[in-house]
Structure formats: structure tokens, C-alpha cells
Amino acid sequence: MSEPLLVLDNVTKNYGAIEALKGISFSIGKGEVVALLGDNGAGKSTLVKIIAGGLEPTSGRMLFEGKEFLARSPAEAKAAGIETVYQDLSLCTNVDVVANFFMGREITRKVLGIPVLDERAMEAVVGKALASAGTRIPSLRTNVEHLSGGQRQAIELNRFVHWGGKLVLLDEPFAALGVEQTRRGLDMIRQVASQGIGVVIITHIMQQAFQVAGRIVVIRQGVVAGDVARNKTSPDAVINMITGETLAGAGPAG
């Protein structure tokens, strides 16, 4: 493994008396793709929200690029270079493709000292980004509410590829995609990782995890139940880790 990009050290999260995360420790290297697996309710999405600044951990600490790190808001995480694609899409369907692509990061030019949206520049950037990813959308000025589920997800995926950053978190990114679009999505992940960006992908589909990830981390009941290199395990072994039937072949835990 290359030098660690993000290190989680005994991160916990309680909702009242319920312990969603009981102490999660693992790390992600630069350019590494880690698949985060686990049953429903295992705490995967909670973990992603903690890294992405949507939730604060109850205890534990995180190191990002070797420095103590805690994002109090998604804006802070983004500023540090962490991009997130959420399970339920984060698009504003009442505005067009361009506005969604640049959400919160609009290109502006100053007119009499007032920032004014530079629509033409933004449209050019989006057009180029979508074209290079092979995504076809009839008009970039269409409101997202008129687009299909696949087109919406494609916008989000292209958005994270474009903004890049240092670490990308993907929570079930291919839920609404067809076979061909999923293949392209997996290619996008490899391409992003080859640029030295760390990728954490949450998925339910074992096949996807084995196709793209270098390492597989399994979370079960709020703890890391397995952390193994892909080539040292098998889908069956991973399923056993997820369901907790056996820890045999699970490798070093936590």
C-alpha cells in the first residue's frame, strides 16, 4: 500500500443509546480503491457521512494526509479535497444540468464588483466533461427533472470525476445505471484512481467490488469485520464476513 491518505482510528457514532459505529479503524492509500461492504444497517452510510462532513463522530479520530482531520460541514470536507456521491442523488431537479454540475462552485466574473454567473464558460466546461465521458444529454439547459434516472446518475458521476480532489466517496453510485453505463462508471473509478485519488466505494454487488477494488473492507454491526486485499480473498469468503457466519479467511480484522 502507498502512503495513507485517510486513516480512521476507532471512530464511533452513537444515536442516543444506539451504537451505529462501535469503533471503525482502517485506512485508504493514494490511488487506492477500497470497496466498503456490509449488510443493510451495518453503518456504511453513517461512516461515509462522517468522513464527508455530514455527521460528526461521537469519538475517535481521523488523519487526512497525516494531519488530524474533522469535517464539521460538507463544505469543509470539500475544501480539504473530499468529494462524495450519495446514494440518494444530490441533484436539484428544478435547475438545469449546468447549474447542478457547478452547484456551489459557480464560475463568475465581476461586473461592477458584483459576482455574476458566467453561464457560457460553465456550459462549455460541462459540455466538454460530459462529452469526454461519453454521456449524451439532449440539452445542458434542460431542467434535471426532465431527465431519466440513468442520466441523473451520470451527471453526478461526471461531476466527481471533473472536480476530483484527493479522496472520493461513492455510496451505491450505480443503483440506477444500466449495464453499459455501469461499465463506464467502473472505468471512471479506475481512471480517477490512476490519477492518485483515493476511492471508497460502497456497493451491494459483490461483482462490482471485485471488478474495481484493490482492497475490500467489510463492516458488520458497527465494527470492521474484515480488511483484505482483493486477490487474497473470494466472493464467498466476503459474503461470510458480511453475514458473520465465519471469520475464517477474513484476514486481519480491524
Add this chain to the structure above:
Amino acid sequence: MNPRTRNALEFVLDNLVWFMLLLVLVVFSLFIPNYFQLGIFANIIEASSVLGVMSIGLALVIIAGHMDLSVESVAALSAMAVGILFCSSGIGLGVQLHPEWLMVPVSLLLALAVGGLIGAFNGYLVVKVKMSAFIITLASYIWVRGLVLVISGGRSAQDLAPAIRWFGIQRLMGLPLTAWIAVACFVVFSLIMAKTPFGRHLVMIGGNETATFRAGIRVNRNLIIAFVLAGAIAGLAGWLLAIRTSGATANLGVGLLFNAFAAVVIGGVSLKGGVGTLPGVYAGVLLLSAINTAINLMGLPANFTQVIHGLLVLAAVLLDAFKQTIRQRLA
């Protein structure tokens, strides 16, 4: 459907309320004697200035996905504050400043500050304490109006200082300056909503607040600014109202809130948030004003106005649903 008819249809749908306004003006001009004259049209714009300004603030907050029921009472309080300080009879204190024109910025700032403060109070409770905007601003609607009654003792202030009154008397191209102020407000805030990141963010917050928060937009800050703006704009409406009536009474502006709501909805703003533009709202305001003028000219009892406004709001909501189905076919 070829792209050109499609674009044309989209254009009509986007600007439907303007076409309705045009249609109404043409029909009234044809069938109501004396309707078609510049003076009448000028009057329509003039009569809609207070309502128009108030509707801008209300529309901002609704587009951002919230609600501000307090704008009417806030306008009344601002008007009363200006009235008490700068009126010379009734409960007016008749404060004089030298030079006289100084009373203009002072009274304007006072009105804006009163409105902005109440807006900030509403915004803080809604955003930070996470209470329902409907309840918070309903409470403000009541207590602010109560405050107007308390500070005025139910009496009125008359004879506003001539330096301030000047804005209601001085005309430019047939319209008093107060009407121009309303038009300027629409232009400025339309540009802010359509062309600046702040406006874009408000629209997106109204569309999907979670998504904008995740995208790193400072949702709370933007929403509080929207409430402060709505309050300050209502304060400006109050200032205009004080000029228009040359003073302030305790029941000044009662009922304006519902007209403002009607204008906003007719103008194509969705109460669900995220949908609507300010030019549309202005068309809605003008439409209401055009109908009021027609009722006056025809000599119908003024009581009919309310019935017609109510039906108009109903028509606007139905029309909105109809527009949605057409758009879905288009997509």
C-alpha cells in the same frame, strides 16, 4: 414536435402570466369604455407599487422553500415608525432635520432597519432553531401588528414631512418616483435571482436543500439573508405606504398579505419552493392591479374585488398544474 415549436411552447409556458396580462389588458381596453388611455396604465403601475415591492420579499423566501407571513405587519410597523417620527400632526412627533433632504435617507434607513431586524429574528428562529417558517412568521404577523397598535395607541399620524412626500408627488414620465422605486426593485432583484450565485443558490435550496448542503453551499447563511431581505423589502414597502398615505394609521395595509400571496402564486411561484421568477411576480402584481382598475371603472362595488382575486388565485394554481402536465409531455 420540431425543436422550434418546442422552444416556442416553452417560451409561452415560461412567460404565461405576461401573456395573460396582455390578454386581460386587450380585453378590458376593447370592452370597458375609457380603459385604453396612458393615464389608466400609469395608474395601474402606480397603484401596484406597494404591493409589488412587498411581493418581491415574499417571493424570495417562498422560492427558497420557506414562507414569510409577516411582511404585511412589518410594512405597517415600518410605516408607523416613519409616521411617528416625521409626521407633524396626529401622533406624529414632527422631527425636523437640517438640511431637510436628510430626512429621506434617515426615514428610509429606519424603515429598512425595522424590517431587516424582524426578518433576522424570523430567519434565526426558522434556520437555527429549526422551527416551521409558517408558525414563526404567523406569530410575527400577529405580534408585529400588535406592536403597531401599541406604539400608535390605535391613533394615526398625518402630514408627512414634505421632503419625504416629494417622492410620491414628483413625477417622471407620468409616474411618481415611488412607482419607479418599485420598478427598480423588480429589476435589481430579478437580476440578483437570475444572474448571481446568491440567487442561483436560493433557487437550488428551494429545490433540494439536502443536495445544496452536501454540495457545500452555506444553506443557513443564505436562508437567513433571504429572511432579512424579505423583512427589509417589506420595510421599504412600508416606507412607500407611508408616503402614499402621507402618514400611518394603525390598520395600515391590512389585507395586503393575501394580495401579495395571490400575486406571487399568479406570477408562477410554486409554494413548494424552487420554482418561479421575479418578472413573473411583477406580471402577477400588474394583473391584479389591472383587474382592480377595471372594477373601479365599471363602477362595480369594490367588494367584488376580493371575490375575483380569490378566483384568480384558484385559476393560477389550476393553470400551474396544467403547465406541469404539458411540460411532462414536452420532456
